[in-house]
Structures are given as structure tokens and as C-alpha cells.
């Protein structure tokens with residue numbers, strides 16, 4: 536999960552049709568389905584030890600990214616497991632993708648099982664990579680230790696616990712409904728933590744998320760088991776450079792200071808752009824509240840001579856800086872578009888240029904991601920919301936992430952809009968020391984996933 540840490544969520548109520556009714560069933564059919572669901576839930580409860588063992592095994596394969604260790608090993612582990620459950624598996628290496636090399640090949644796995652009748656395909660996508668360990672651990676980060684109902688380790692909640700829950704959900708469903716309609720897919724993909732280009736983006740380019748092949752996608756990221764994430768805001772990164780003229784620092788009037796020019800840009804941003812961004816509110820249920828508008832971060836600012844090497848102990852030289860560079864990270868809303876975002880930055884620069892002699896600049900785009908949000912009444916949203924109500928007796932919270940995750944590739948490259956993030960684990964624990972996932976959280980979310988499969992893939996007559 537790439538989004539910023541320490542996010543707390545607000546409640547957004549499911550707008551329509553989110554109760555036990557799911558719109559299509561009633562009366563005795565409903566009782567019948569509830570009886571079947573109880574059998575499915577029992578089957579998931581019976582797999583508790585298996586779920587714990589699976590989660591521990593996955594954590595014990597250290598898939599650190601960067602650099603991208605052990606992707607083949609984890610794909611092989613998943614292949615052995617899923618073949619036993621009747622899935623056909625494909626290994627897909629993202630040849631030529633950013634980060635792929637013979638030393639660190641970007642391996643992905645896509646497993647699929649066809650039902651007895653035609654129908655829709657439900658796809659569970661989990662990334663297999665984990666971020667660096669960092670300091671402050673009291674548990675072995677790759678030990679998968681079970682303590683007090685929690686499994687500890689790097690990637691426990693982000694997101695090997697979610698991957699394990701989806702596998703258990705699918706296996707329990709298959710045992711109960713051998714004659715189901717449609718298909719189930721489970722993928723384990725590389726590189727989400729570094730942008731997903733060697734993972735979901737690559738698979739999407741190869742057609743794995745085409746709407747003709749897959750109709751519903753659930754990404755079991757750690758969002759807390761009663762929340763559904765509909766999507767994320769957009770990203771635009773730009774680098775602005777201002778220019779000056781080098782001269783001796785004791786006679787700055789003989790040169791032209793690029794940093795002072797950039798100061799004028801910052802001034803203009805403070806006076807015009809930041810107040811304008813604060814007024815752009817969104818209807819997306821973004822959390823936390825502060826991210827429910829357009830935002831911009833100044834990522835970095837550098838002017839003058841390069842920073843000296845760490846082992847240099849002398850003083851800097853006296854020079855007027857002839858270049859100043861600034862990287863801005865603009866997060867934008869569904870209600871905006873990239874042209875508008877770039878236009879605002881251009882307007883700031885042109886306004887400074889009009890007022891300031893000798894002002895010259897360049898603007899370069901570094902990176903961009905369009906915002907995406909699945910409709911609140913999309914089938915996968917309504918199905919999972921109803922399943923949350925059925926399993927936990929609570930109303931699902933619908934949220935949108937301030938930062939991006941792999942859904943961007945599924946929506947943009949794959950053209951598939953019926954996609955959500957839903958999975959066990961506490962979001963705030965992602966990337967932290969002593970990361971864990973609660974066993975009961977995994978059980979409950981596996982029941983939600985199993986119930987979603989039941990709703991989408993079992994004939995109603």
C-alpha cells in the first residue's frame with residue numbers, strides 16, 4: 536500500500552441497497568441462502584489453523600522491494616497451494632518493465648478456476664512485495680510469529696494476510712459450491728510498493744484485467760474489515776527550474792540569483808494557488824478530511840551548488856546560484872483534470888514572469904496518475920457492503936484513499952471500473968515495526984469475501 540501512513544477514516548454510509556436484501560432475493564430464497572451462508576461461514580471457521588499456517592508461510596518468504604527479492608519463490612509457493620485446490624496457474628514475468636532484470640525478475644502469478652456453468656469472473660488481486668523492515672522490531676520480521684491472536688511480520692497486514700484470507704475464502708467456497716457459475720481468479724503481483732509497473736500494470740497491458748475476462752476485482756489491502764475503498768485521488772508531479780547567472784557571492788549585483796526568482800514563485804503560490812486549491816472540494820469520500828480537497832506538497836527545493844559529499848569537511852564556495860529546482864506533488868480530484876492542474880502552475884509562472892525582470896523558467900512533468908473512483912452502486916461495492924452487513928452486522932464505510940494503489944492500472948489500462956480495495960488488517964500498521972494482522976480479522980474478512988462469491992457466482996434458482 537503506497538498511501539501515506541497514519542490515516543484515520545471517517546464514516547460514509549452506503550447510499551443504497553446495502554442491507555441484507557441485495558435487491559434480488561427475498562422470502563424463502565433468502566432463508567435458503569442464509570442457511571447456505573452459515574455452512575460457508577462454518578467452513579471458513581474450520582480453516583482457522585490452515586489460514587494461520589498459510590499467512591505464516593507467506594511472511595516467511597522475504598519478498599523485499601526494492602530490490603524485488605524472492606518473487607519466483609512466492610509464486611511457486613502459491614502455485615503449489617492453488618493447484619491442489621483445482622486452479623490452473625500461469626506465471627507471468629514482466630519482461631522489460633521498470634525494475635525487471637535477470638538478477639531481480641518481476642514474476643507474477645495468475646490462477647484461475649472455471650465453474651460448471653457460464654457466469655462472471657471474480658478476481659482477487661494481492662501484491663506479494665513488502666517494504667523494507669526498518670528499525671524498532673521486537674518480533675522477527677520474517678518469522679511469522681503467532682502471538683495473542685495476531686500474526687506478526689513484515690507484510691502481515693500489507694498484504695499477505697489479505698492474500699491468505701482470499702485464498703481461504705475461495706477454497707471454502709469451492710468446497711461448498713462445486714457447481715458454481717463463472718470463474719474465480721487469484722493473482723499475486725510484484726512491485727505495488729514501487730508503483731506496480733512490473734506487476735498489475737504489466738498484467739493489465741497483457742489483457743488480464745480486460746472487462747471481457749474479469750467482471751469484479753477485489754484488492755485485499757488492509758483497510759479494516761468493515762471498510763470499502765472505492766479508489767484514490769490523482770497525482771501530478773512537476774519540476775520547476777528557475778535560472779540566473781553565476782557571479783562572486785561578494786558582488787551578487789554582478790550576477791542574477793535563481794533562488795530569489797524561485798522565492799518569487801513560492802510567494803505567488805502562497806498568495807494565489809494555495810488559497811485557490813483550498814476552495815476546490817470534492818464529492819469523493821476521501822479520508823482523512825484534510826485530503827477532501829486539492830492539495831499540493833513542495834517535495835524538494837534545491838538551489839545553487841550541489842550539496843557537498845558527506846566526507847567533505849570544508850566550506851562551500853561563494854557563488855550566486857544560476858539554477859534552482861523545485862519538485863511539486865499535486866494531488867487532484869475527480870472534478871479536475873491534468874490540463875487544468877498544469878494550467879494553474881503555468882499561470883503562476885507566467886504571472887511572476889510578467890512582474891519580474893530577467894525571470895526565466897522551465898516546467899517539466901515528472902509523473903502523473905489519473906484519479907479513479909468506482910461508483911457507489913457498482914455491483915462489487917453493493918455485494919461486499921451487503922456481505923459486511925451479513926457477517927459483522929455493521930454498515931460498511933465507503934472511503935477513498937488520498938494516495939494511489941494498484942487500482943489505477945486496473946481502471947486505466949485494464950478499462951475495468953468494477954474494482955475495490957477490501958481486506959483485513961489495520962491500515963495504520965502498514966510499513967510500521969511489529970506489523971501484524973489479527974486472526975479474527977482475517978476470518979471475518981474471508982467470510983465477507985466468501986459471501987461475495989456466493990452472491991455473485993451461485994445461481995439464484
Ligand SMILES: [Zn+2]
Nearest residue numbers: 536693694756
Ligand atoms: Zn499494500
